[in-house]
Amino acid sequence: MNFLNNMNLLPKNFIVANVVEVLKEDPENGVEKLYEMSQTFxxxxxxxxxxGQIKGYYDTHPSIKRYIKNMIYNTNKTCLNYFLQNVAVKELWEGLPKREQLSAQYRIHIPHAIVIDLGMNDSLSSQGCSPQFxxxxxxxxxxxxxxxxxxxELGIHQxxxxxxxxFLNDSLLKMYEKHNDVEFMVLTNGSLLNDQRCLTLSKLGNVFPLILLxxxxxxxxxxxxxxxxxxIMAGLERLKSYGILFGAITPVKRSTLKLISSDDFILPLIRKGSRLNxxxxxxxxxxxxxExxxxxxxxxxxxxxxxxxTFLLRSSQPFVCxxxxxxxxxDYELNGQKQQIHLPQVNVQKSQNKQLLQVLREMNS
Incomplete structure (x- = not known):
């Protein structure tokens, strides 16, 4: 690992690729090895x-240790590499200072991530629902x-x-490939995750499916x-077998409040390879x-x-169809102060004939 001696001179993507190599070569002890190396460079x-604080947290929280080791063992190298490149480097290391600079320059808040609503149909029919496309x-x-x-260009990479x-539109797969410096979290019902599509996702590496349950x-x-x-469950098993990072997204209902936060719901998802809810x-x-x-x-x-x-999100829109x-x-707390991260939604009505910066400015006003 001589590359670590000249770390400040190396491209960040090269550093991350070598970090992934260290982790995949020894999933059981990879984190400890990286920490020991960090003490030198x-x-x-x-x-x-x-x-040191991160390592201390890792050592004192068994669930975090199991989570990271499980991810290293079961995630294919391409997906792990792109996830670290896009989240750790592009989104945080490079993206955070860029967003802060541009937020001050344009006098608007540039978010960590955005939601793009495609306005498409679904591949499954919902009970009591006949949406008109x-x-x-x-x-x-x-x-x-x-x-x-x-x-x-605004420093947003999630x-x-x-x-x-x-996943009804396979043309999007080419777009994911073109923008491989973005981590795309794709909300899906999970019914279209066949072997061919999972194989494609495993090769892309930068698509993180979120299955609605x-x-x-x-x-x-x-x-x-x-x-x-x-x-849908078979689709989750396929994602796991191909080493693809994925999670679940669950609408909260008062009638299912206890179920969706119970081990009866969570543990089967963990076994099937889900990383988050x-x-x-x-x-x-x-x-x-x-409540x-x-x-x-x-x-x-x-x-x-x-x-x-696991984490909570709020949406200002209803859950329909x-x-x-x-x-x-x-919402979260930092140093005793309540904070909020806003993930703005962009659809064709908001963005038509407008630059994203203008759309964000209108949302801020």
Whole structure:
């Protein structure tokens, strides 16, 4: 690992690729090896202190240790490499200072990530729901490509793709490949994750599917016409077998509050390879303060005791016809102060004939 001796002179993508090599060569001890190496090449006292804090957190939280080792063991090298490149380097290392600089320059808030609503159909029919597809609301691929390009220019390298099921449009796969410096989190019902598509995703490496799940078999079967639950579960198994990073996204309903935060729901997803669960509280299913506190406590407990990342999101839009389109809000506390991350939603009505910067400015006003 001589490259570490000249780390400051090397391209960041080269550094990350070698970090992935170290981890994949020895998943059990890779983190410890990287920490030992860091003691040689990290000279800045502040950075060294941060590295020490991260290592201390890793050592004292068994669930985090299991989570990271599990991810290293079961994620293919391409997906792991792109995830670290796009999230750690592009989004944080390079993207954070760029977004701060441009936010000050343009006097608007440039977000960590954006939601692009494609306005597409879904591949599954929902119970009691007959949505009318309006082709005028479907975003052309050229428009999606333009928005992604402009997002990167603003330092945004995480994009959530939603609106129907994006895997209905295989043309998007070429776009994901073209913009391999972006981590695309694609919201899907999971029914289209066949072997050919999973093989393609494993080679792309920068697509992180988020499978919509209302609960276990009973709840999903109540929501979808036909028997698609087994097909969705088979899709999760395929994602795991191809070493693809993926997670679940769950709309919160008062009737399923205890189920979706229980081990009966979480543990099978972990076994099938899911890395995270985002719980979305929608406009049409508000929780009472006590219910919210209980859910928040349970989600925090899962995160601290299971090898799984869980968090709460809020959406100002209702959950209709199994569609979660954003915008989304993530609330958290930092040094005792309440903070909020806003993930703005962009659709064809907002973006037509407008640059992304203008769209964000209108949302800020």
């Amino acid at each position: 990290v000279t800045d006292p502040q950075v060294k202190a941060i590295v 309006d082709p005028n609301l479907a975003m052309p691929l050229s428009e999606v490509n333009r928005l992604v390009l402009e997002a990167k 994009i959530l793709i939603t609106g129907g099921d994006p 209302e609960g276990n078999k009973e709840q999903v079967s109540e929501a979808i016409l036909g028997s698609a639950y087994e097909e 985002a719980y979305v509280i929608t406009h049409d299913e508000p929780l009472q303060p006590q 919210y506190e209980e859910l928040e406590a349970r989600v925090s407990f899962i995160r601290q005791t299971r090898p799984y990342v 199994r569609r979660l389109v954003g915008p989304f809000y993530f």
